[in-house]
Amino acid sequence: MIKKIAINQVRRGMYVHAMRGSWIKNPFWAPSFALDSQEIVHKLLASGVKELWIDLEKGLDVAEAESPVPPLPAPAPAAPPAPFRFENVQATSMAEELQHAARLVRQSKQAVSSMFDDARMGRLQNFGSIMPLVEDLASSVLRNPGALVSLLRLKQADDYTYLHSVAVSAMMVALGKQIGLADAELRECGLAGLLHDIGKMAIPLDILNKPGRLTDVEFGKVKGHPMAGYDMLAGTGNVPPMVLDVCLHHHEKFNGSGYPHGLKGEEISLYARMGAICDVYDAITSNRPYKAGWCPAESLRRMADWSKEGHFDPQLFGAFVKCIGIFPVGTLVKLKSGRLAVVVDNSKSLLQPLVRVFYSTKSRTYLPPLTLDLATAGALDSITGREDQEQWGLQDLDRYWLDAA
Template identity: 35%
Template sequence: MIKSIKSRELRVGMYVQKLDCAWVDHPFLVNSFHLKNEKMLNKVIAAGIENIDIDTSKGLDVLVVEPEQKTPPQTPPPVTKKKKKKIPVSKEERKARAIYKDGTNIIRNMMEDVRLGKQVEVESVNPVAEKVVQSIFRNPHALTGITRIKTKDEYTFMHCVSVTGLMVMFARYLKFSKEDIHEVAIGSLVHDIGKIMVPDKVLNKPGKLNFDEFEVMKDHVTFSREILENNPAISQMALDVAVLHHERMDGSGYPRGLAGDEISLVGQMSAIVDVYDALTSVRVYKDAWEPSQALKSMIEWSPGHFSRELVQQFIQCLGIYPVGSLVELKSGRVGIVLEQNDEEILRPKIRIIYNAKSKYYVEVNDIDLSKETKDRITAAISPKKYNIELSVFL
């Protein structure tokens, strides 16, 4: 969507479609570009350009600021509206499980329609997209914790829902508008729709793909584009999520080999989220990585594969110990991270399930480390260390 705004409304992450001046009168080589840092923002302001057209389908929208209400001096100041409290994970879990199940079923059915050559009704994902957005806004950790649990047979469908939760959480963290977050959710749900056209022997091969097989696998993005690009229910922002999530910042990705700012912001975000979810999931050819291991590797792969700045923001969004991580405490207790504490990021809420000293499972107990002054996390650990099956406790 094209919007005309004033220069004072510009912010990093927007996509500038047009500057209200001749090409020779501004300091950029092109008229349309992604505003990726403060330096570029300052150049626009320094050039004295007042009116700018932005494309909200390719970048961030305008921040909506409520107008300040003027109060007569003789009256007391208005009561400050309290920030809406986050619903506890325990109260959101039931709804999150239902969303995960419904989303998985809808994606499975949609992909089956594609396989059978039927008309794809992309509109059918709208209700699930909205439910994911609502769940993340109520509590960003319930759905993203539950979607860590996947089965090998259902991975492709579950992965789509899991990526959606993470993308909505990330977009919310980056202060996208509610409208844009919904478009991100739609694009994420259908981002791998073309995989149904890949032969099962390639898609579910329990080992590394050879060169020819990988070339076949890469075709899924082209299939997705063909299915989605002319569908009126798919915005440009949603399409970018689907067709750009395998592009890389250094141009080494596919299918087009785009690099740097040629990849839209949501395209860069979806590349990060897609890889993170794939690494931390059990696949037919590998075990799941621990979240901390995945994030450390992704930092090492930046800025080649990913925007380092965006990866760091994604880590801040997830927290030091992402939801679903298994951690060991100084006391010997072992638990699963349920929810972050925004004020104390090193002391999240945890579900205690095991005692490392006695080597026994214990009665499940949810604790808030921010309220326990004597205990603390000493390490993020692999479930294999104590043969723990996380799915039993989530």
């Protein structure tokens, strides 16, 4: 049985199953270990970890453990850690970042495909080789959050299994930046996003790639992927605890109705709550063999309803909306002038983005495409609301923001 406890409940004789906290600062490189000496207990207390899970089949419970460990003396102030290179990232325009993002998508697909194939064959070993990719993805997102995330939304249905993980990685970094996580934590978020769905490699391919609705039995097998992924990653002995946590708990819901453990509220770690939001957003905006993806604006509207029902942490979802934008890239909007436009870039202004005007609602005719920066004083136009492309009989709107960028 796995049990969650606070750090001040730690005692000698327990067996640590997993920990919550920054693996960059974590002195324990194994994801699980026995607290078989006071030295290890003191080391854990000094690590900065706030919460952890213990395995009651391998060690003692809180009530059975030895008397409390005397508190440690206050440590001397630590020297500031060496900064990650993210700190020096400079913002770029959508047009500049799209070229770099396109290269990253190709590299990421190959790397994640290879890693997932290793997982399916039981050959997972060391993840050090993908850390440069994680840093490249994070750097791209920090330069311009919209470029990589928007490009990944256009993935082909056949690429979904691999590029979904890349998209979640990118969005977790963007959301982490929005809520003020440190650079080291952003790096963790990127790795967690890449690995969160690796357990799907334990699902039979005929179920994983099924083009229609799953049966109850098939869905039951799919619901086993968080635990399967956790076991795969924990078995390597070198995966950070936070990454294990996101892999195991990214399908938990804030109201306790999720799986596999039915955790509720802050029982779910911040990172897993982030992963849940990013996972759902990419899933519903992506084209699948059995369903076309919703546009970004419609996806946010649906997720807002689900958040009210208790699926997501409401404050964290609010931060996600600010991160993605009130009018995400690719959103069809109506302007005060009666023209329709597609959002091209919202990195400088969420409410007054760069748009591509292309249609007149008054004459119901296409216009010569025109790029318009609504944030400039001379724009003389503004967004009045989102529009449904199906109501106007419009298709392939993504070409407008791609051409403009």
